[in-house]
Amino acid sequence: MNLRMISTAIALALSAMLLGAGVYESVVVAPNLQGAPSSLEHARGFYHATNPGIFFRVLSPGTQILLLLALVCNWAPVPLTRWRLAGALALAILGDVVTFKFHYPRNTILFNGPLTLPAADLDRVAREWALGNYARIAVILTAMVLVMVSMIRIARDTASGEHRYSSSSSAR
């Protein structure tokens, strides 16, 4: 294990956590936002101590910092890995751009502003939020696959001679 591998492995774990939490939101939280305004009142009432935003505002920048670190550590050795990690970082940033531009305005309507809009409009906003979340999941999944492929490449690149082809070696 070296810094190249460790930084990429941690970036992979964090992006996978981001993916898991994103899928959880899509599968568990989003369907329950339908049925406004009562569903939204329940959501506002329940998330009184912490809310999903707090979780993602820690995990998302953490993932980006670790991706940046992995990119710095892997800048020189293999250009292909560098571009894959750069792509993953760009996608992670894109995920946040989607969050800020698309989800934040809808979060304000669903979880902060007065629930004065007609129920059909609130349900439409909740549906849009869920659709946007699928796009965000696709972006994070692509980033994660790029990091995973990079990790495989780094593992092979940093393999000592005896680790390769162990099936024909004494390393069994």
Added chain:
Amino acid sequence: MKTEISHSTQYATLPDASGRAEEYRGNRPTSDLGRERSWGGTLRLASSFLPLLLLSMLFGASSFQLAVDAPNWTGVPALERYRAFYPVINPGTFFQTLLPAALLALLAALVCNWTPIPATRWRLSGALALMILVGVLTFTFHFPRNKILFGDPLTRPAAYYHQVVTEWVAGDYVRLAMILTAVALVAVSMIRIARDTASRELPNSNTSGAR
């Protein structure tokens, strides 16, 4: 003028493969040798990829629940709101799908990697055992507490529910630690498999021609 170069001759003198030159000499093209190994290697590697993805997702979703949901279970009114907020689908549905999927993926990875490297076999077995333990812990420890918090009528004093929530959270930390250990075991296995199935042509980074 036509120049003919056979595959075997073409690749026989790679600059970084001098120590293995003997292995490249033969009647069969080296690309065929690589292809023979590549299918099995790809299957082994792909089979370790899926459980890593699913276990990491499980870890992320569990962390989300611990960090976002659990702190809001403060008192009877909060539990009532929680119950009211999940009329369509609840977290149990999500975890009851993801955990068996992760277990199956781990089993498939174990089967695909049973023979080549004993260390990888035991690491994957360890990860599978840990995830089975997670299931056992969920059934025996969390399910009874889930029933008290999210199923039964909320007729007990607030202090009782606070105690149950505290226990639930402590149990969830144990569950998270086990999932994280399983993730680490699968990740180390994947790295080992990636190295084991590395192409002979893949050079060390500093001499890479594949840059």
